[in-house]
Amino acid sequence: MSESKEIEGNAPYQILSPDGTASLGRAEIGLKDTDLRKLLRLMCAARALDDECVRMHTDGELLVYPPLRGQEAAQVGSAFALARNDFVFPSFREMAVALVRGVDPVEYLQYHRGTWHGGPYDPIANRFAPICVPLANQIVHAVGYAIGMKMRRRSVVTVAYFGDGSASEGDFHEACNWAGVHRAPVVLLCQNNRWAISVPFKEQAAAPIWTRARGYGFSGVQVDGNDVLAVLQVTKEAAARARAGGGPTLIEALTYRMGPHLTNDEPSRYRSDDEVGRWQELDPIERFRTYLLTEGIVSEKTAAAMDSAAVAFAREIRLRVAQFPPAGPDEVFEWVFDGPTLDMLRQQHLASPRAAAAGPTEALGAEPPDG
Amino acid sequence: MVEPLTTAQALNRALRDEMRSSKRVVVLGEDVGRLGGIFRVTDGLQKRFGQRRVFDTPASEAGIAGVALGLALAGFRPVAEMQFAAYSYPAFEQITSHIARYRLRTMSRVSLPLVIRMPVGGGLRGKEHHAENPETYFVHTPGLKVVTPSGPMEAYDLLTQAIRDPDPVVFLEPQVLYGKSEVGTPGAGDIPMHQAKLVHDGTDLTIVSYGAMVRTCLEAAERLATQGILAQVLDLRSLAPLDTDSIRDCVRFTGRAVVVHEAPMTLGVSAEVSARIMTECFEQLRAPVLRVTAWDTPNPPPSLEDLWRPSVERIVGAARQTFSYARPPG
Numbered sequence: 219m220s221e222s223k224e225i226e227g228n229a230p231y232q233i234l235s236p237d238g239t240a241s242l243g244r245a246e247i248g249l250k251d252t253d254l255r256k257l258l259r260l261m262c263a264a265r266a267l268d269d270e271c272v273r274m275h276t277d278g279e280l281l282v283y284p285p286l287r288g289q290e291a292a293q294v295g296s297a298f299a300l301a302r303n304d305f306v307f308p309s310f311r312e313m314a315v316a317l318v319r320g321v322d323p324v325e326y327l328q329y330h331r332g333t334w335h336g337g338p339y340d341p342i343a344n345r346f347a348p349i350c351v352p353l354a355n356q357i358v359h360a361v362g363y364a365i366g367m368k369m370r371r372r373s374v375v376t377v378a379y380f381g382d383g384s385a386s387e388g389d390f391h392e393a394c395n396w397a398g399v400h401r402a403p404v405v406l407l408c409q410n411n412r413w414a415i416s417v418p419f420k421e422q423a424a425a426p427i428w429t430r431a432r433g434y435g436f437s438g439v440q441v442d443g444n445d446v447l448a449v450l451q452v453t454k455e456a457a458a459r460a461r462a463g464g465g466p467t468l469i470e471a472l473t474y475r476m477g478p479h480l481t482n483d484e485p486s487r488y489r490s491d492d493e494v495g496r497w498q499e500l501d502p503i504e505r506f507r508t509y510l511l512t513e514g515i516v517s518e519k520t521a522a523a524m525d526s527a528a529v530a531f532a533r534e535i536r537l538r539v540a541q542f543p544p545a546g547p548d549e550v551f552e553w554v555f556d557g558p559t560l561d562m563l564r565q566q567h568l569a570s571p572r573a574a575a576a577g578p579t580e581a582l583g584a585e586p587p588d589g
Numbered sequence: 590m591v592e593p594l595t596t597a598q599a600l601n602r603a604l605r606d607e608m609r610s611s612k613r614v615v616v617l618g619e620d621v622g623r624l625g626g627i628f629r630v631t632d633g634l635q636k637r638f639g640q641r642r643v644f645d646t647p648a649s650e651a652g653i654a655g656v657a658l659g660l661a662l663a664g665f666r667p668v669a670e671m672q673f674a675a676y677s678y679p680a681f682e683q684i685t686s687h688i689a690r691y692r693l694r695t696m697s698r699v700s701l702p703l704v705i706r707m708p709v710g711g712g713l714r715g716k717e718h719h720a721e722n723p724e725t726y727f728v729h730t731p732g733l734k735v736v737t738p739s740g741p742m743e744a745y746d747l748l749t750q751a752i753r754d755p756d757p758v759v760f761l762e763p764q765v766l767y768g769k770s771e772v773g774t775p776g777a778g779d780i781p782m783h784q785a786k787l788v789h790d791g792t793d794l795t796i797v798s799y800g801a802m803v804r805t806c807l808e809a810a811e812r813l814a815t816q817g818i819l820a821q822v823l824d825l826r827s828l829a830p831l832d833t834d835s836i837r838d839c840v841r842f843t844g845r846a847v848v849v850h851e852a853p854m855t856l857g858v859s860a861e862v863s864a865r866i867m868t869e870c871f872e873q874l875r876a877p878v879l880r881v882t883a884w885d886t887p888n889p890p891p892s893l894e895d896l897w898r899p900s901v902e903r904i905v906g907a908a909r910q911t912f913s914y915a916r917p918p919g
Contacts, residue, residue, distance in 0.1 A: 336694035342662070348694045352686050358652055359687070362659020369615075369641055370663065388679070392652035399647060545696075553697040554732050556755040559783065559830040 230472050231452060232442040236500050238508030240447070247447055254515050257298060257446055259524050261290040261503050264314035266528035267323060270536050271313070271330070275481035279540055281332040284311040288444070288476035291502030292409045294318055295449030296377070296471070299457055304375040305367075307347040307360035311409075312379050321346050324538040333544040354380055354387035357406065361397045364404035364460075375457045377405045383414025385427045394468070398434035401465035405456045408468065409443060411475035416488035428470035436466045443471030444502040447509075474500070593770040599741035600630045600706075600762065602775060603748040604668065608638050611666065614752060616643045618653060618670025618706075627672055628708060628767045654680035654705065658688055661701040668752060671707035674761070675718035680705075681726070688757045689732030704751045704758045709737070710801050710851050711898050712765030714891040720764075721888065722852035727759045728829045728861070735829040736782055737761040739803035743786075745775035747826060750782040758782075761828075763801035785832040787839065791819035794908055795839040797862055798849040799825040802899060806849055809904035820908060828858050836862060837869040844875040845911040849899050854882040876911035 233242050240247065249257075268287055274280040286293065289311070297306070297318035308315055316326045325339040329349050336348030350356035360378035367374040384390055385408055397404050408427050412419050431438025437459065441452045449471055456467035474497040478485050485494075510516045516524075551558060551566040558566065594602070608614045616631055616638075622645040625632030635643035646653050650671060657667040671677040677684070684705065691701050711720040727735045734756055738744035744762070751758040780786055788803060789810045798806045803824045810820040823839050825832065840846045846866050848859035863878040881899040889897050 334696065335690070336696075338696050340698045341695055342699060347662075348691075350687075352682060355655065355683060355687055358655025358683065359659045359662070361652075362656030363663050364659070365656060366660045366663025366665055369660075369665075389651050389655065389682075392647075392649045393655070395647055395649060396652050396656060549696070550693070553693045555692070555734070556697075556700060560833065561830050 228440070230440040230442045231448050232445050233447040233451065234445045234505050234509055236444075236505055238505050238512060240509060244513070247451075249447075249450075251515050253298075254510060255520070257294060257450070258503075258506055258510055258516065258521070259527075260294045260298070260314070260318055261446065261506065262524045262528040263531050264290050264294060264317055265503060266525075266532040267317070267535055268313060270532035271327065272477070272481055274536060274539070279536070280327065280330045280481075283330045283481045284479065285475075285477035285481065286311050286314055288474045288497065288502070289409055289411055290314055291446035291506065292443035292449055292471040292473045295446040296407050296453040296469070299450050299453035300375065300377065301457070303345065303373075304377065304457065305345045305347070305360075305363060307356040307363070307376065307378045308349060309353075309356060309380050309384065310349050310351050311381070315379060316346060319344065319346050323535045324542055327535070327539050328542060331539060331542075333542070354384040354389035354393070356380070357384070357393035358389050358396070361393045361400075361402050361404055364397070364402040365400050368400065368403055373461055375403050375405060375460045377407055377457075379407050379409065381414065382408065382410040382412065382419050382422055382427065383417070384408070385430075386414075386422055394430070394434040394466075397466040398436050401436075401463070403460035403463075404466045405453060405460060406466060406468045407453070408470045409473055410470050411473050413475055413479070413485075413489065415479045415483065418489075426470060428468055431468035434466075434468075436468065438468040438470070440470045440472065443473030444500050444505065446502060446506050473502075591772055591774060593772045594741045594775065595768055595770045596738070596741045596744045596762070597628050597630050597632075597767040599745040599775055600748055601632055601634070603745045603752070604631065604634060605637065607749060607752045608634065608642065612642075613664060613666045614642075614668060615660065615665050616668050616670070617646050617657065617660075619646055619648055619672045621645060621670050626670065628764065630706070630762070630767070631670070650676050650678075650680040651683050654683035654688060657703050657705070658683065658691065658701060661703045662699065666702045666752060668704045668706060671705060673719050674707045674709045674721040674723045677705070677707050677723065684727070684733070684759070685730045689730050692756065693732065700755045701757050702755050704748070704760050706748075706760045706762060708764035708767070709761045710763045710765060711888070711894050712763075712801060714894060715764070716891060717888060720891075720894070722850070722883070724761060724828055724852055724858060725856055728858060729856075732757070733829060734758045734782070734827070735761065736827045737763065737800040738766070738826070739763075739788070739800060739824045740766060740769065741771040742773045742775050743824070743826065746779065747782060750778055754782065761800065765801045769804075780826075783827045783830050783832060785826055785835040786824045787821060787835070788824045789820065789822035791821040791843065793818050793843055794820040794845040794847065794911060795823055795843045796820050796847050796849060796904065796908065797823045797825065797836060797839075797859075799828060799858070800851070802849050802851055805899060805901055806904060808901045809908065812901060812905050813908055816909075818908060818912070825858075825862075831858075831861065831865065833865050833869065836865060840866050840870045841873045844870075844873050846870075846874075846878045847881060847904065847907045847911060848878060849881045849904055851883055851898055853885045854880055855885050857882050876914040879907040879911060881907045
């Protein structure tokens with residue numbers, strides 16, 4: 219593992235070492251057994267569904283999918299730290315965050331199925347913004363939303379998820395600067411998974427991302443992103459600080475994208491099996507399961523039951539994804555504006571199968587000449 | 590006695606009145622607070638409504654647009670100012686990739702009732718980056734409404750409607766008009782925002798224009814009248830959507846059209862207007878639609894500005910040219 223070389227100095231915050239031993243006692247960790255089991259259950263569900271999504275791509279049921287394997291702790295741990303009314307602005311690889319937040323995965327996956335742009339879930343009701351593909355744009359939206367919540371004196375924390383590549387974008391800088399100036403109640407959560415498609419982190423930035431927080435006038439922390447307990451704790455602290463008026467926190471969760479960038483990507487062109495193998499040893503789920511087994515919080519039997527429940531859950535989602543009705547052509551016209559413009563009504567008419575069958579005169583959109 | 594009102598004052602009054610009627614309206618932008626804006630459009634608003642509702646931003650235009658989006662999601666109706674149109678380019682991604690698409694992306698579950706204001710156009714000897722005409726970029730982006738006033742009363746009317754609109758509106762303010770005044774009673778919504786307005790009646794020719802050029806077209810119409818040509822002048826007001834019905838009705842009546850704007854010619858709004866006239870009025874046209882626009886170069890230095898902005902002479906020349914085609918009346 220190469221973090222210590224890359225990071226120069228302080229090691230990232232960690233509670234669970236890769237072999238599953240904890241540096242803190244149960245009291246300091248401060249989580250009930252039920253919560254600990256729930257964390258494992260969510261991580262298992264996320265992995266099983268993620269694997270299922272990769273197969274769905276292979277089978278042609280998803281157009282393309284960004285696998286999150288390896289990032290379960292970073293996503294589940296951070297999302298688990300939030301209150302019900304907090305608001306998440308995701309990037310495009312946050313399926314596990316969506317799962318924890320209670321977004322219906324069937325609706326979430328319609329984006330990757332190619333049947334709707336944002337996923338048909340209601341972003342406001344789900345406290346989960348639409349998937350955002352252009353890098354770092356959603357960080358600005360999150361900061362704007364957080365400023366709005368602060369203006370309305372609402373006790374809401376906003377979280378923006380993004381990756382190491384996004385931190386190179388101008389919008390990352392603009393968002394951080396605004397967040398600092400407004401002391402916005404926002405958590406900026408970077409999952410540094412080491413690879414922005416094929417570009418390794420050392421070619422992306424010359425210093426760890428968390429160290430930039432100081433320049434914006436707020437707190438920054440680097441955490442072992444494969445340690446669910448550590449991620450949960452630093453996110454909880456960041457959210458509490460935001461809620462108490464203490465402003466933003468930039469969290470850099472060091473993790474690793476075990477799979478391809480997208481299901482059609484070929485990681486063997488840019489990274490070695492050795493590197494992937496080294497990270498395999500640091501698997502976030504194995505580490506946490508070992509800890510829970512050692513502490514007697516789950517039994518072997520319970521852990522195995524969780525795995526099979528996760529697989530059954532993933533299969534059920536797969537069936538429901540395929541059954542979900544796709545958007546019809548009228549919806550594309552209807553939802554551009556609050557009400558359709560005249561142009562849109564004319565074009566909607568022309569796009570209808572009836573008009574297409576009517577022949578060239580009508581299809582051109584020309585009205586017959588007077589007289 | 591009704592005092593004359595400049596366009597800047599009319600815009601200021603529209604902002605004031607809308608902020609007074611809805612607490613959800615907030616104003617943000619560079620120098621909009623203490624200074625009251627480079628052109629004083631937001632003058633006195635911060636003093637009146639406080640720093641929470643009228644706030645200066647970092648020099649960060651992608652931030653302004655993206656934060657306005659976030660504020661709209663949080664329940665506000667933001668009115669964001671881009672200090673000059675050229676400074677909206679860093680915000681282009683936020684405007685085109687997100688602001689224009691959020692409603693569709695969310696199956697209409699989320700709307701973004703926000704306005705992005707920006708000064709456009711020449712006439713003030715603005716140096717490079719201070720006299721841009723970016724309308725085509727925004728008009729060509731489905732999901733945005735684009736409007737532009739031709740004087741103080743229109744400015745009040747259109748901005749009021751833009752702020753009340755449930756969808757994002759790009760509001761282009763011809764900066765040469767900021768100081769131009771008009772006597773009248775500003776009223777809101779007499780004509781819906783998407784409708785064009787016939788500002789000069791005639792029988793022989795339709796001049797279609799918008800923004801600051803409407804005044805130049807009116808001068809051209811006066812000059813043409815002395816030469817026996819009675820020209821209509823149609824102020825589009827809304828560039829997206831375009832009021833095709835008004836354009837069609839006018840040109841079917843006169844049979845001749847000249848389209849005028851300050852932006853470069855190629856793929857300018859005039860191209861779209863011309864294409865629609867061709868489709869809608871082919872049988873009535875007595876001449877091809879002619880265009881009077883800036884030339885297809887980057888903005889010239891201020892000293893050459895008058896050679897680029899359409900002049901009364903060029904408009905009159907094009908209008909006269911529409912009478913040189915030998916096509917029998919249809």
